[in-house]
Amino acid sequence: MTTIALHVNRRAVELSAEPRTSLADFVRDRLDLTGTHLGCEHGVCGACTVLLDGVPARSCITYAVACEGADVTTIEGLDEDEVTTELRAAFTREHALQCGYCTPGMLVAARDLVLRLPDADERRIRVGLSGNLCRCTGYVGIVRAVQSVIEARRARNIAPQADAGRTHLGPAGSGRATSTRDEPRRATQASAPASESAAPGRIPDFTPATVLDQRFTLPHPPAKVFAMFDDIAAIAACLPGVSLTAPPKPERVVGLIRVRLGPIAAAFEGAARVERDPATLSGRIVGIGTDQRSHSATQGEIRYRLVPLEGGAATAVELSIGYTLTGMLAQFGRPGLVRDLARRLIAEFAGNLDRHMSGASPEQAAELSFWSIASDVLRARLARMFGRVFTGKGGAE
Template sequence: MNSVAIMINSRAVTASVEPRTSLADFLRDERDLTGTHLGCEHGVCGACTVLLDGVPARSCITFAVTCDGAEITTIEGLDDDEISIELRAAFTREHALQCGYCTPGMLVSARDLVKRLPDADEQAIRVGMSGNLCRCTGYVGIVNAVKSVIAARRGRDIAAEPDAGRKLLGPVGSGHAASAGSANPADAIAAPSAAVIAPLLIPDFTPSTILEQSFTVAHPPAKVFAMFGDIAAVASCLPGASLTGTPAPERVEGAIRVRVGPISANFNGAARVESDAATRSGRIIGVGSDQRSRSQTQGEIRYRLLPVEQGAATRVDLSIGYSLTGMLAQVGRSGLVRDLATRLIAEFAGNLDRLLSGDSRAIAPAAELNGISLIFGLLRQRAVGFVRRLSGRDGSAS
C-alpha cells in the first residue's frame, strides 16, 4: 500500500492505495464519486475522463499512486463551474444525450474545448471530441451544443485560453511531482529545472504491445554499434523522423510524421538513449504527443547486435514496445501495426545499410511515414506470395 495526498474536488484527501489501483477505481470505490464512469477500461472510450491538474485525463489508465500531490476534478466537482453550467443547458437544449453513460466524460472534454478553441469551428470540435465515444446520439447534438457555448462565450468577449493550463510537455498532471517539497505545485511547474524535467518526460513504462523483429546488415558488429551511437545518423534512416534539437544520450528531442489515409499526425516528443558496449546492446525510450488528434504514445526499442557470417555481418534483434492512447488508438489494430512495423523496419535496415556503405545516393527518408503506401506494399507482397503458392500447387498437380 502507498500513501497519497490528493486534492479531489477542492477537498484534501489522504489515503492508502495499492500500486495497481487505477484512479477511476479509487474515485468510484473509495470516494463514492460514481459520476466517473468506466467503459472500455483501455483509455479509448473517454467515459472515465476527469481533470488532472486542470487537464482532461483518462482515469481508467492512470494509477492513483501517480497522482500524489495532484488536483483532481470529477464531474461532481463541476456542479458550480460556469462553463459546465452552460454546457449542461446546451446538452439539454440540443438533445445531446440519451442514455447518459458517456455524458460525464463528454462534458469534461467539452469544457476543455470551450476554454481553448478561439471560435466555434465544427471540424476542430469533432477532432477534439473524437476521444469520447457515444453509442446513442450520432454526435450531431453534442457538436451543436459545444459550438453554441463557444459562440456564446466569444460573443460575450470571453477570450480563449490557448493552453488552458498546459505548462509542461508530458503526461497530464506530471508537473505536480516537480515541486520537491514546495507548498504550491504550480510554482514548480512555472520554472522547472532541466534536471527535474528529464525523468518526468521520459519515464520507464510497461508497453501494452511488444513486437519482435530482426534484420541483417552486411557490416561487422563494431561498425554497426558505432553507427547506433550516432543519434542523428540513426534518425536520418527512419522514414518520417526528424530531430528538433541537438541530440544527447540523456535527451533527444524530435518528431515523427505519420499519415494513414485521411488521418495525419505529427508526434513531438523526447527520448533518452542507453547503450552497453560490452554486450553491444541498447535501449531507446521516449514519449510523444500529437496535439491535433490528442493522441499520446510511449515507446521503447531494445536492440542487440549479434555477429553472423564469421563476424562479417550483423544481425540486429529488435524488441519494439509501445502504448498508444487517443484517437489514433482506435485505428491502431495490432495486426496492422505489426505488418506496418515489418515494412518500416525493412526501410530502416535498407537506409542503414546504405549509410554504412557510404552510398551517397542517399538516404532520403520520406517527409512523413505514409501508412497507405506501406499497406499497398504489403498487399502487393501478399498477392505475389499467393500467386507463387498457387503456381507451386499447380506445378505439383501436373
C-alpha cells in the first residue's frame, strides 16, 4: 500500500491505496465520489473524465499514485462552477441526456470546450467531444447545448481562454512541479487541519439543487425579530444540532452541525457569511460544510424576509431554503421527505426563537436526530393517508 496525498475538490486528502489502483477507483471507493462513472475502463468512452490540475483526464487509466500532490476535480467539485451550471441548464433545455451515464464525463469535457473555443463552431465541438461516447442521444442535443452556452458567454463578452488556461505541454498532470522546493508546500497542504479545509476563506455563491419555501409567525414586532436575527450566537442556539466553533462575525461564521440518521452520524464543519438589508427587513445566509467521516459535502442558502402582521405587533418570517448535498448522505435527500423534515425543523427553530425572545431558554438538541423527526413525519403521513381512506378524498365527510 502507498500513501497518497493530493487535493480532491479543494479538500486535502491523504489515504493509502495499492499502486495498481486507478484514480477512478480511488475517488469512487475511498472518497464515495460516485459521480465519476466507469464504462469501458480502457480510456475510450470518456465516462470517467475528471479534471487533473485543471485539464480533462481519463481517470480509469490514470494511477492514483501518479497523482501525488495533484489537484483533482470530479463532477461533484463543479457544483458551484459557473460554466458547469450553465451547461447543466442547457443540457436540460436541449434534451442532451437520457440515461445520464455519460453525462458527468460529458460535462467535464464540454466545460473545457466552452472555456477555450472562440465561437460555437459545430465541427470543432463535435471533434472536441469525440472522446466521449453516448449510446442514447445521438449527440445532437449535446452539441446544441454546448453551442448555446458558448454563444451566450461570447455575447456577454466573456473571451475564450487560450488553451483553457494550460501552461504546460504534455499529458494532463505533467505540469506539476516535482522539485524539492515544493515539498514543504505539499507537506503543509497535506497536514492542514480539517477545520481549515472545511471552512474556506471565501464563501462562494452557488445555484441550489433543491429549494424549499417555508413560513412561520412570531408574536413579536418585525424590528425586534430583525434585531434578533443580527445576534448570530443566539440564532445558532435556536437551531437544533448547531454550535459555533469561533466568535461570529457577519462576514464569516464558523461552526458545526451534528446530524444523526439512524446508525449514521455526521458532523458538518463549515463556514457561512451573513448579509442583511435593514431597508427591506430581509437577509441571506450562505454556507458550505463537509463531513470528513462520510465524505459528504453540502452548500446551503437561507433567504428570509420579515412581513408585519396585526398592525406590526407580530411578524411573518418567509424563508427560502436552498441546498446541494453530495457524497454518501445525498442518497437520503429525497425531496418529499426533506420537505417534511424541513417543516418540522423550522417549527422547532420557530419555537426556540419565540422562547428566546420571550426570555426563556431555547430547547436545543445536542444533535439533529433525523430518525426521531422522520418517525414523527411518518406518523403524520400515515394519519393523513388513513384520514383520506376513512373520510373520503380531501377529508370531506
